[in-house]
Amino acid sequence: MxxxxxxxxxxxxxxxxxxxxxxxxxxxxxxxxxxxxxxxxxxxxxxxxxxxxxxxxxxxxxxxxxxxxxxxxxxxxxxxxxxxxxxxxxxxxxxxxxxxxxxxxxxxxxxxxxxxxxxxxxxxxxxxxxxxxxxxxxxxxxxxxxxxxxxxEAAMRLLAPLILGLPLLAAALWVAVGRGLVPLARIAEQLDRRPPDSPQPLGSGPVPAEVAPLVQALDGLFARIARLLDNERQFTANAAHELRTPLAALKTQAQVALRAGEGEVRQRALLNVLEGTERLARLVEQLLTLARLDPGANASLQPLDPRPLAREVCAVLAPAAQSRQVDLALDLAGSDGDGSLTLAGNGDLLRILLRNLVDNAIRYTREGGHVWVSLARDGERVVLAVADDGPGIPAEARERALGRFTRLAPARAEGSGLGLSIVQRVAELHGAALSLGVGPEGNGLRVLVVFPPLAA
The missing domain is CATH 3.30.450 (Beta-Lactamase)
Structure with a gap:
């Protein structure tokens, strides 16, 4: 090192x-x-x-x-x-x-x-x-x-002690200032001996009032670093666990294909390998996206119209909706009087947010169900709503659903449990409010993202 x-x-x-x-x-x-x-x-x-x-x-x-x-x-x-x-x-x-x-x-x-x-x-x-x-x-x-x-003569009588006493005053001040800076040297020594992953605060003893803000700022920094390290350890452990399962399934299907002769069994095993590869690729993509959006990321926000992004995402996911016979509806009628709908956003991040919300709705709704996507204005705010008529999420589990690697219906879910956590992070980078509720027909899930007013 x-x-x-x-x-x-x-x-x-x-x-x-x-x-x-x-x-x-x-x-x-x-x-x-x-x-x-x-x-x-x-x-x-x-x-x-x-x-x-x-x-x-x-x-x-x-x-x-x-x-x-x-x-x-x-x-x-x-x-x-x-x-x-x-x-x-x-x-x-x-x-x-x-x-x-x-x-x-x-x-x-x-x-x-x-x-x-x-x-x-x-x-x-x-x-x-x-x-x-x-x-x-x-x-x-x-x-x-x-x-x-x-x-x-009177002035010189005062000047003479100054000339003679200035070196003595300098020596006394040098010692006094050195003693006054001892707490800083002590803090530097503690930092030098401190283990890199130690969460313990520095402010365990009395410190001068002038040094206290520095110690408090360092303690706050160490606490944030500790939380970040804990999140990283948990994220790494969860990611390893989530990657282990599809990799094991791929290995099993590949072994089945090797042992099987030419025929239906081999064909089915290879199709399962392809499906598993797609799921693994999606998981890796979401892991990379989430790492890119973790604390420390900054979003460059510009005034933009989100409706073209909504049309693009719905067009890309339309084949997935058709494969499950899901009716995907897009409503963009709620704009300003002049036909505009503008918010401060980042096009790439908003595309990620829309894709995750619409993809989740298509995956978790019932076959032959409905998914509604709408953009509207509420006063000075722009509101994005994505709803479905699937099983929904119970009220007591909605907060937990925003966590990473959370799948509330593992028997039926094909996702990684990262979609809503990615959506939440993108919303935070835009200063938007994210809320989960009941779908428009009293069942299913409705996700609202309320963007703040566009600054003048």
Whole structure:
């Protein structure tokens, strides 16, 4: 037996989960760092704005020396130097009375209060305020770089643990994800050790909620496989039994023909061999048909008119009906107002269904009896009816009659007991309802096949 080739894994679930968790963790951490940077920047703005305002008011409280004086810049918070200018209002206009080195000879800002603008090639924050008497104005300014530097420092303090802790987090997640996937590995081990014909379910112990649907689906699959194997074993046993009987009869008749001389006995034995061969061929044909229609088969359904199929089948089986003096009647009057009668069907399968129903009716009705075949419309549904005036099937035995290899009248029956089971399977493939009842004259059997409405 060839070794089973294991599929090449497309990806590692463990690695994918690890990467996803690390990516989500890193994104959350980076978002936290960004939020911390923005928060630190806002706090730095508040602190440095308060310092600028305090510096301006201290300068207003200082009486400047008369004339134009330049001094060193005022030291600011966190080492950020503050430039300043003090302007005095005169009848000739504003005069610069005092300024720090680097502040220049022109006003730092034209806006009263706080203002942020580009100055001297960089981003600066300015504050301007007049004295109470309106004679002096102080303008102070500080580069914005110090504020960004403090916010970046706060963000880096959070980024450093991320850089150092990410490998440790990856190792912890690798172990955690591995432990979380242990149930899947356990299930794979159970499946690897499982006998191919074992009907036992996997879900014998507690499993995680995420794995439970997989286990339930596998248990359902195993149950269906077990039923299929049981049906196959039963079908094989029944088929072997059914084939053994006609083969034994053929062998016996052939031996009789060999022992008999030229005459009537030999002729009768050879005729029996031919009849037995025909019955065996029919049995094999029905076995092959049933195997083709077993679970897993799919029918390609197309809109079609079943009346030509009914005419064809009745024409083919007319000689068999005449040989038994059976009156075979076909009624196709019940069509739509425009003369059409359409259903969703498969022509080959419907031919098999019609042939089995009509052939069964001819075989099981009495000699000189009647068989009726009709196609009619009942609302949106198409109804096929095949009836006879033979012995019929008792109500308590009708369900059993749909089983395989079931013959309710073995003393008289020539069939294999597969006809109605084939009909039932074809009806299932068409979504049709199959029912057995009493014939139109109160005796015999009437088989109804009701096809669903044709989809719009």
């Amino acid at each position: 060839a070794a089973v080739q294991r599929p090449t894994p497309a990806y590692s679930l463990r690695r994918r989960l690890l990467l996803l968790l690390l990516a989500v963790s890193a994104l959350i951490w980076l978002a936290t760092i960004a939020a911390a940077f923005l928060r630190a920047h806002d706090l730095a703005d508040d602190i440095f704005d308060a310092h600028l305002q305090q510096t301006a008011r201290l300068l207003l409280a200082t009486e400047p020396t008369s004339g134009h004086v330049e001094v060193r810049p005022t030291p600011g918070a966190a080492g950020g130097e503050v430039l300043f200018q003090i302007w005095r209002r005169t009848p000739q206009g504003p005069v610069l009375a005092l300024h720090s080195a680097g502040a220049g000879q022109t006003p730092l800002t034209a806006v009263e209060g706080f203002a942020e603008t580009r100055w001297n090639g960089g981003e600066w924050r300015f504050y301007s305020e007049w004295s109470r008497d309106g004679l002096r104005q102080v303008q102070v300014g500080q580069s914005h770089d110090i504020r960004y530097a403090l916010a970046q």
